[in-house]
Amino acid sequence: MMLNPKKLAYIISIGTLVTLSLSLTGLYLSRLFSKQESEKQEKEKWYLSLYEHNQDGIISVDLHLQIIGINPAAERIFAIREEDYKHQPVSSLLPGIIEEDREPIREMFVRTFQGEELRYETAIVTDQAEHIDISLLLAPVIVDHQFAGNYIIARDITEEKRTKERIRYLAFHDELTGLPNRRMFNQSLSSMIEAYRAMQKSFAVMVMDIDRFKMINDSLGHIYGDIFLQEMSGRIIEVLEGEQGVLARMGGDEFAAIFPEHKDAEHTLHLAERIIQATSTPFHLKDNDFYVTGSMGIAVFPEHGEDAVQLLINADTAMYEVKKQGKNGYLLFSQEVHTQLQERMELEADMRKALDRSEFILHYQPQIRTGDVSMIGVEALVRWNHPTRGLLYPGVFIPIAEETGLIIELGNQVLREACRQMYAWHQAGGPLIPVAVNLSSRQFHQPQLVEQISRTLQETGLAAEYLELEITESMMMDATISFDILHQLANLGIRISLDDFGTGYSSLSYLKNLPIHKVKIDRSFIEDIAENSSDKAIVSTIITMAKQLNMDVIAEGI
The missing domain is CATH 3.30.450.20 (PAS domain)
Known part of the structure; x- marks a missing residue:
């Protein structure tokens, strides 16, 4: 076929363009598929790496x-x-x-x-x-x-x-001793109450506080204090071995236990006695033996409380009663203890009102010199003229005042009234003799004691030489504090008398270094002096020593 050369040129050009387009399209598609394949392989490598x-x-x-x-x-x-x-x-x-x-x-x-x-x-x-x-x-x-x-x-x-279990363990156990802590003890006690209420059975709860633990902690440091607590917990665990009880450390030096096998009071009290005996054995720490004691209170479910709070309150009440009676013992809560607690709480409430109502009065005991039977002084003795209970003596209310801190206010009132009355007697022509007033430990350590006493003397008009302050040996345990206070009082002209001499931590260094003007022999040495040769010898020795030190001596309670 004969073609027009011009048309042929067009056909060839178009064909070439089509071929070129197809080639370019094929190349693009090839690169696209290649890229997709490459991306796929890349993703597979990523996934494989993630997997591997x-x-x-x-x-x-x-x-x-x-x-x-x-x-x-x-x-x-x-x-x-x-x-x-x-x-x-x-x-x-x-x-x-x-x-x-x-x-x-x-x-x-x-x-x-x-x-x-x-x-x-x-x-x-x-x-x-x-x-x-x-x-x-x-x-x-x-x-x-x-x-x-x-x-x-x-x-x-x-x-x-393991970490979660450790956290859970620490949440319910004491890290130092490994014993259950307060949280776990309270849960165990609540569960025990529910179970025993359903079974109509009884169990006992014990709380114990270590007496004199603070002394170990302060003198040896917390490291030895921790060692002591670990050994103490070990001793109690050993005593309770074989008993189905729960022993816990409630914090500090306080322990608590549940005795589910409360067969009778005798069995529980026997356990308590063994624990107290274990605590009283000396602890060897830092090359020294340390003696501590324990005070324990016991309450029984449901007799002494039908819920955890009341049981623990009553056990605590019994424990604090042990402390008041001299520590180192145990006590089963009873209605009598409860009555005493209620009476103490009522007296505390009444005492706060009594201070405002001036219900406290002073009686004065004369101090007689036997040589010429002359009165050389008087001692102020506080009494509480209670509106409903009548006249109450110090043994009833002074311990409560000391516990609550009211002793400071009461002591200040007694001091002021004694100084006022003695000045009034002097002004009325009475003998110029001093009045002796007891200082409590809290009073002695209150801030600005010297300023307080000096101000009282100025306001009442009594000369300092006619005021005698009676202190106990326990107030002088911290020599640095007592030395400064006593010398400041003596510099004012006030006389210092050492009360209950021979019954506390007696040390002749007190008499040597402190401005003490009079020694008061305790009543316990005087009561049997006619029959007891030992008392006679002790009193004779104290009198001889005091005379050699140019001190006055007075015998209490004749």
Whole structure:
């Protein structure tokens, strides 16, 4: 066929352009597919890296329950090798799981084939008998909207679980002694109350405080204080061995226990006595023996309380009663103790009102010199003219005043009234003799004591030489404080008398270094002086010593 050369040129040009376009399109598509393939391979590498280097163990399982992959983390956690388990049924892993969890996990596998994602915590035991806690996630694998198998994702939670258990342990135990703490004790007590109320049975609750523990802590430091508490708890545990009780450290030097086997009061009190005996054995700390005692109170459910709060309050009440009676003992709560507590609480409330109503009055005991039977002074003795109970003596209300801190206000009132009355007697022509006033320990250590006494003398008009302050030996235990205070009082012209000499921590250094003008022999040495040769010798010695030191001597209670 003859073609027009011009048309042929067009045809060739068009054909060339079409061919070029197809070539370019093919090249573009080729590069596009190549890029997609490269991205796919890149993603596969990422996923493979995630699979290979994941800290969680991953086991791939197909639709036939055959293992098709195990990553290195799973090999490490389960202590297995991929080549030993690949293409094996997934059930071949079950023997490594603790026996009680095998059936629940088998049932979970069945449920995952219905598209559920399930979690479970269990433990495995390796061939080396190593116990490993694991968290399992059974997750279905979905490919093109079709279920294709599942992943078993395992995480080693052994350390995490130990940490949680440690935190839980510390939440309910005392870190120093390992005993249950207050929180756990209260929970145990509440549970015991519910159980024993249903069974209509009784049990005992004990609270104990270590006397003089502060002395060990202050003198040796907290490290030795901790060692002491550890040894103390060990001794109590040893006593309670074989008893189905709960012993707890409530804090500081306070312990508490529940005795569920409360057969009778005699059995419980026998246990209490053994514990007290164990505490009184000396503790060897820092090359020295330290002696402490314990004060214990006991309450019985339901006789002394039907709830935890009342039981502990009553046990505490009995314990503090032991402390008031001299410590180092135990006491079973009783109605009598309760009555005493109620009376003490009522007296405390009345005492606060009495101070405002001036219900406290002073009686004056004359001090007689036997040589010429002349009165050389008087001692102010406080009495409480109670509106309903009548005249109350110091033994009833002074301990309450000391406990509550009211002793300072009461002591200041007594001092002011004694100075006022003595000045009034002087002005009325009475003998120029001093008045003796007792200082309590709290008064002695109150801030600005010297200024307070000086101001009282100025306001009442009594000369300092006619005021005699009676102190006890216990006030002088801290020599640095007592030295300064006593010298300041003596510089004012006030006379100092040492009360109850010979009954406390007597030290001749007090008489040597402190401005003491009079020694008062305690009543206990005077009562039997006519029959007891020892008392006679002690009194004679005190009198001779005082004369040699140019001190006056007075015998109490004649």
